[in-house]
Amino acid sequence: MKLLHLGNHYPPYAIGQSERQCRLVVNELTARGHFNRILTSNYTIPDVPDRERLVTRRLRLNTSNVPGPYSPLVWTERVNRRALLDEIEEVPPDVVLIWSMSGLSNSLIWELHARRIPMVFAVLDHWPRQRLREDPWMRWWSAALPFPQRAIRRLLRMTFVAQWLHRRYPIDPILQLPMRHAFFASRALRESIRVAGLPVADAPVIPYCIGRDEIPGQPQRRDEPRRLLWIGKLDTDRDPMTAVQAIQELRHHGQHQFTLDMFGRGEPVFESRIHDYVREAQLGGAVTLRHASVEEMVSLFPTYDLFLYTARYPEPFPIVVLRAMAARLPVVSTLEGACGEILRNGENCQAFRTGDHIGCATAVRSLAADRELVDRITDSAYRQLLDEHSAVVVAGRIERILQQTLRDQESSGR
Numbered sequence: 001m002k003l004l005h006l007g008n009h010y011p012p013y014a015i016g017q018s019e020r021q022c023r024l025v026v027n028e029l030t031a032r033g034h035f036n037r038i039l040t041s042n043y044t045i046p047d048v049p050d051r052e053r054l055v056t057r058r059l060r061l062n063t064s065n066v067p068g069p070y071s072p073l074v075w076t077e078r079v080n081r082r083a084l085l086d087e088i089e090e091v092p093p094d095v096v097l098i099w100s101m102s103g104l105s106n107s108l109i110w111e112l113h114a115r116r117i118p119m120v121f122a123v124l125d126h127w128p129r130q131r132l133r134e135d136p137w138m139r140w141w142s143a144a145l146p147f148p149q150r151a152i153r154r155l156l157r158m159t160f161v162a163q164w165l166h167r168r169y170p171i172d173p174i175l176q177l178p179m180r181h182a183f184f185a186s187r188a189l190r191e192s193i194r195v196a197g198l199p200v201a202d203a204p205v206i207p208y209c210i211g212r213d214e215i216p217g218q219p220q221r222r223d224e225p226r227r228l229l230w231i232g233k234l235d236t237d238r239d240p241m242t243a244v245q246a247i248q249e250l251r252h253h254g255q256h257q258f259t260l261d262m263f264g265r266g267e268p269v270f271e272s273r274i275h276d277y278v279r280e281a282q283l284g285g286a287v288t289l290r291h292a293s294v295e296e297m298v299s300l301f302p303t304y305d306l307f308l309y310t311a312r313y314p315e316p317f318p319i320v321v322l323r324a325m326a327a328r329l330p331v332v333s334t335l336e337g338a339c340g341e342i343l344r345n346g347e348n349c350q351a352f353r354t355g356d357h358i359g360c361a362t363a364v365r366s367l368a369a370d371r372e373l374v375d376r377i378t379d380s381a382y383r384q385l386l387d388e389h390s391a392v393v394v395a396g397r398i399e400r401i402l403q404q405t406l407r408d409q410e411s412s413g414r
Contacts, residue, residue, distance in 0.1 A: 347377065
C-alpha cells in the first residue's frame with residue numbers, strides 16, 4: 001500500500017509520545033513492504049538535524065485557542081490545503097493515517113473526506129475531544145470577536161464569499177467528523193472521546209508499543225530492590241508527592257535502604273514545593289530530583305530496581321510503564337486510566353489505591369521481601385510486553401486495519 005501519514009509533529013522534532021509512536025509504526029510498515037510518506041508541520045528544533053526520509057514539513061501550526069485576525073487564519077488554511085493537495089497529487093495514497101491534529105487545520109480532514117480518500121484515525125491522546133473544537137478557523141466564524149473582525153465576518157457573509165470559503169476550507173461541526181475507521185490507545189481514552197459525542201463505541205483498541213532497541217537484551221538480576229525510579233511531569237495529575245511520602249513512610253519504619261530518583265519537570269511553584277517537602281522531611285539523601293531526555297531514560301531504566309507510577313490522572317496510555325516492563329523492573333502502580341487495562345495486581349505489578357502513600361510503601365516492602373514475587377510479576381510483564389506491545393505486533397494490527405479500510409472503500413465503489 002501507498003500510505004500517507006498526517007500529523008502535527010514528527011521526529012526528530014517530537015514534543016510528545018504520539019509522534020514517536022508514529023515513527024515506530026512507519027518504520028515497521030516500511031519493513032513490511034509498504035510505501036510511507038509523512039506530511040507534518042514546519043516546526044523544528046534549532047541545531048537538531050533532520051535525517052528523516054520522505055517527510056514533508058510544510059504545514060503551518062496554529063496553537064492558539066483564541067481566534068486571531070482573519071488574514072493570518074485564512075492564509076494558514078490556504079498554505080495547509082496546498083501542501084496537502086501537492087502531497088496527494090504527487091503520490092496518490094491508498095490510505096491516509098491521521099495522527100494528532102492538534103494545532104493543524106481541521107479542514108484538511110474534510111478535504112480528504114470530500115475526495116473520498118480512505119482515512120484511518122490513530123487516536124493516542126485527547127486531540128479529537130480537545131483540539132478539534134478549538135480550531136481557530138472554525139471558531140472565527142462563531143465566536144465573539146472584536147468589532148473590526150466582526151465587520152469583516154459580516155461582510156464576507158453578505159457578499160457570499162463566506163460560502164466559497166466554507167466549501168474550500170470547511171468548518172463543519174466536530175460531531176460530523178468522519179471517524180468510521182479509527183483505533184484508540186486504550187478503552188479509557190475511547191470512552192472519553194465517546195462521551196464527547198463522537199460515534200466510536202466499536203473502534204478497536206491498539207495500545208502503545210516500544211521499539212526493538214528499547215528492549216534490553218540481558219535482564220539484570222536484582223537480589224533486593226533498593227533503587228526506586230519515578231518518571232513524569234511534576235504536577236498534581238502525576239502525583240509525585242505520593243512517591244516521596246512512600247519513601248518517608250519506609251524510612252519511618254526503619255527501612256533506610258531505599259532511595260528514589262525522580263525524573264521530570266513541572267511548574268516552578270510545584271517543583272519548589274517538592275524540594276521544600278524533601279528538605280523539611282529530611283529526605284535529602286533518599287529522594288533526588290533529576291532531569292534526562294527520553295533517549296537518555298531508555299538506557300537508565302535497567303540501572304534501577306523498581307518503578308513507581310503514582311498518577312491520579314487517567315492517562316491515555318503510560319508509555320513509561322512499558323519501558324519499565326521491558327527492563328524487567330517490578331512495577332508498583334495505581335490503576336488509573338489505561339493502567340487498569342494493562343496492569344493486574346499480583347500478576348504483572350503490585351497495585352495500590354490512588355494517593356495512598358502507605359499502600360505504595362507496603363507494595364514496595366512486599367517486593368523487597370519476596371524474591372519469587374519479583375520474578376513472577378517481572379516475567380509476566382515481560383511476556384505481555386513481547387506479545388502485545390512490541391512495535392512488530394502493534395504495526396501488524398494497524399496494517400490489518402489499513403487493509404480492511406481499503407477493502408471497504410473499494411467495495412463501496414471508490
